[in-house]
Amino acid sequence: xxxxxxxxxxxxxxxxxxxxxxxxxxxxxxxxxxxxxxxxxxxxxxxxxxxxxxxxxxxxxxxxxxxxxxxxxxxxxxxxxxxxxxxxxxxxxxxxxxxxxxxxxxxxxxxxxxxxxxxxxxxxxxxxxxxxxxxxxxxxxxxxxxxxxxxxxxxxxxxxxxxxxxxxxxxxxxxxxxxxxxxxxxxxxxxxxxxxxxxxxxxxxxxxxxxxxxxxxxxxxxxxxxxxxxxxxxxxxxxxxxxxxxxxxxxxxxxxxxxxxxxxxxxxxxxxxxxxxxxxxxxxxxxxxxxxxxxxxxxxxxxxxxxxxxxxxxxxxxxxxxxxxxxxxxxxxxxxx
Amino acid sequence: xxxxxxxxxxxxxxxxxxxxxxxxxxxxxxxxxxxxxxxxxxxxxxxxxxxxxxxxxxxxxxxxxxxxxxxxxxxxxxxxxxxxxxxxxxxxxxxxxxxxxxxxxxxxxxxxxxxxxxxxxxxxxxxxxxxxxxxxxxxxxxxxxxxxxxxxxxxxxxxxxxxxxxxxxxxxxxxxxxxxxxxxxxxxxxxxxxxxxxxxxxxxxxxxxxxxxxxxxxxxxxxxxxxxxxxxxxxxxxxxxx
Numbered sequence: 001x002x003x004x005x006x007x008x009x010x011x012x013x014x015x016x017x018x019x020x021x022x023x024x025x026x027x028x029x030x031x032x033x034x035x036x037x038x039x040x041x042x043x044x045x046x047x048x049x050x051x052x053x054x055x056x057x058x059x060x061x062x063x064x065x066x067x068x069x070x071x072x073x074x075x076x077x078x079x080x081x082x083x084x085x086x087x088x089x090x091x092x093x094x095x096x097x098x099x100x101x102x103x104x105x106x107x108x109x110x111x112x113x114x115x116x117x118x119x120x121x122x123x124x125x126x127x128x129x130x131x132x133x134x135x136x137x138x139x140x141x142x143x144x145x146x147x148x149x150x151x152x153x154x155x156x157x158x159x160x161x162x163x164x165x166x167x168x169x170x171x172x173x174x175x176x177x178x179x180x181x182x183x184x185x186x187x188x189x190x191x192x193x194x195x196x197x198x199x200x201x202x203x204x205x206x207x208x209x210x211x212x213x214x215x216x217x218x219x220x221x222x223x224x225x226x227x228x229x230x231x232x233x234x235x236x237x238x239x240x241x242x243x244x245x246x247x248x249x250x251x252x253x254x255x256x257x258x259x260x261x262x263x264x265x266x267x268x269x270x271x272x273x274x275x276x277x278x279x280x281x282x283x284x285x286x287x288x289x290x291x292x293x294x295x296x297x298x299x300x301x302x303x304x305x306x307x308x309x310x311x312x313x314x315x316x317x318x319x320x321x322x323x324x325x326x327x328x329x330x331x332x333x334x335x336x337x
Numbered sequence: 338x339x340x341x342x343x344x345x346x347x348x349x350x351x352x353x354x355x356x357x358x359x360x361x362x363x364x365x366x367x368x369x370x371x372x373x374x375x376x377x378x379x380x381x382x383x384x385x386x387x388x389x390x391x392x393x394x395x396x397x398x399x400x401x402x403x404x405x406x407x408x409x410x411x412x413x414x415x416x417x418x419x420x421x422x423x424x425x426x427x428x429x430x431x432x433x434x435x436x437x438x439x440x441x442x443x444x445x446x447x448x449x450x451x452x453x454x455x456x457x458x459x460x461x462x463x464x465x466x467x468x469x470x471x472x473x474x475x476x477x478x479x480x481x482x483x484x485x486x487x488x489x490x491x492x493x494x495x496x497x498x499x500x501x502x503x504x505x506x507x508x509x510x511x512x513x514x515x516x517x518x519x520x521x522x523x524x525x526x527x528x529x530x531x532x533x534x535x536x537x538x539x540x541x542x543x544x545x546x547x548x549x550x551x552x553x554x555x556x557x558x559x560x561x562x563x564x565x566x567x568x569x570x571x572x573x574x575x576x577x578x579x
Contacts, residue, residue, distance in 0.1 A: 003433060003436035003437065004433075006433075007422070007425070007429070007433045010424075010425060010429060011422055011424045011425055012424075014424040014425065014465060015424045170418075171418060171419075171420060171421070171423070172416040172417070172418040172419065172420035173420045173421065173422055175388065175416055175420060176414065176416055176420035176434075176481070177434075177437075178388070179386055179388060179409060179412065179414045180409060180434065180437045180438065181406060181407070181409045181410050181437065181438065182437045334388055335387070335388065335404060335406075336387050336388055336389050336390035336403070336404030
């Protein structure tokens with residue numbers, strides 16, 4: 001088993017693309033996600049009627065808004081004609097009306113700022129918001145960063161192991177290997193251990209980078225997050241090995257990503273599972289990423305320790321165990337079983 | 338070590354790949370499995386090394402019934418596609434496969450040097466296999482197959498895509514290995530190579546149509562060409578169906 005793990009490590013080190021895939025790609029994408037989901041300094045443009053009260057205009061100008069005044073008949077056609085305008089605010093006989101371009105983050109930002117302006121005019125409707133976990137002003141990256149930790153520790157190791165094993169099958173090395181007196185369990189464990197070494201380095205890279213460089217907040221102990229990531233990576237090696245049975249070439253591994261990885265992205269915590277209709281949320285139990293992502297969320301967002309996550313870790317271990325047995329069966333084919 | 342096949346049958350789904358094959362390969366000989374592609378040569382080899390279990394009949398290597406885990410130590414196998422780790426050096430490939438046989442570090446080092454010299458790759462031992470030419474890969478693949486000094490060596494179409502000069506060299510190496518007492522089973526569809534062997538087994542549509550010394554087989558033909566045996570077999574088959 002040791003010699004196989006050693007071979008996997010040397011083999012991967014000799015292939016620069018694999019090393020980049022496992023060590024650099026996660027950091028690159030994490031950085032990209034950080035900027036994409038980070039705080040935006042966009043200032044929405046709101047148009048008020050040219051006859052609006054001075055007090056109202058001043059309250060609007062206090063907020064992070066570009067305030068313009070104009071004469072218009074129909075706010076909808078006005079927005080259509082003026083590309084730079086996000087919202088039109090009117091006082092009507094029955095109260096107030098906001099017309100927005102489209103349901104988007106820009107629009108919701110405009111609404112938020114307008115509500116703040118109205119609150120300053122009428123402090124009685126002021127509402128304080130408080131969160132038990134997390135903070136009001138945290139960016140989307142802060143809220144969802146944990147999802148990417150679990151996703152990356154799974155995805156890249158999966159790709160690497162599935163491709164390497166397809167290559168072993170099609171290149172005849174697996175056949176040759178199984179015509180030596182090596183035990184099947186040694187083959188599978190050797191693989192898992194070899195990629196496990198990369199998974200350890202990868203999880204250290206990702207965790208240190210996201211906390212110290214990107215400033216991702218965690219209230220729990222990061223050691224538990226790393227442990228979870230390692231178990232995820234181990235499961236990913238076995239998952240990749242299982243998938244490789246169904247692929248004849250590396251290209252086919254890529255073709256199977258829509259079936260193997262993309263559904264898991266949606267169940268990784270990006271969408272709260274209770275919001276998924278028709279009980280489809282229950283599908284998450286067959287997805288390894290659910291166990292990892294939930295455990296990581298428990299630690300980073302709710303500050304849980306081992307007591308709070310052991311059940312998810314157990315879930316991952318059971319999952320890995322099932323995949324291990326499937327792989328044992330698949331390898332038996334080469335030995336006349 | 339001899340190999341006995343007793344009424345061996347193997348099918349894949351509906352397809353009967355090996356149809357009642359019964360013969361014995363003598364210890365210390367070079368036996369070639371000759372037949373057109375798709376005739377069942379590779380399946381027969383896989384049955385003999387124990388990668389497949391027969392549906393009917395038995396395969397024995399020496400006294401041991403195949404498939405057998407313990408027999409794998411005495412068997413050398415050179416697969417049709419080279420079966421090499423492209424991202425490792427020639428040396429690292431040999432070290433890895435050698436480590437499975439637990440030869441001991443010193444002994445393994447010495448043996449690696451020996452087999453590299455035999456297949457004439459001493460100069461290239463540190464090179465990554467992905468930079469090897471087709472012929473170099475074949476030779477390295479052979480080196481791995483004989484690394485643990487097997488008693489029986491199986492070679493599945495070892496000279497496909499190899500130029501005539503290199504083919505000559507590779508056959509010289511087979512003769513050297515055979516001279517050390519190793520039984521060699523080699524599959525081929527190149528008729529010239531038959532002349533290098535002691536005996537030939539002619540496989541046609543999953544059946545053994547002839548098994549004899551090469552000289553006897555050639556005596557049966559008009560022009561001394563092995564191809565004729567297949568033509569005769571084809572005609573017989575048509576006759577049976579008529």
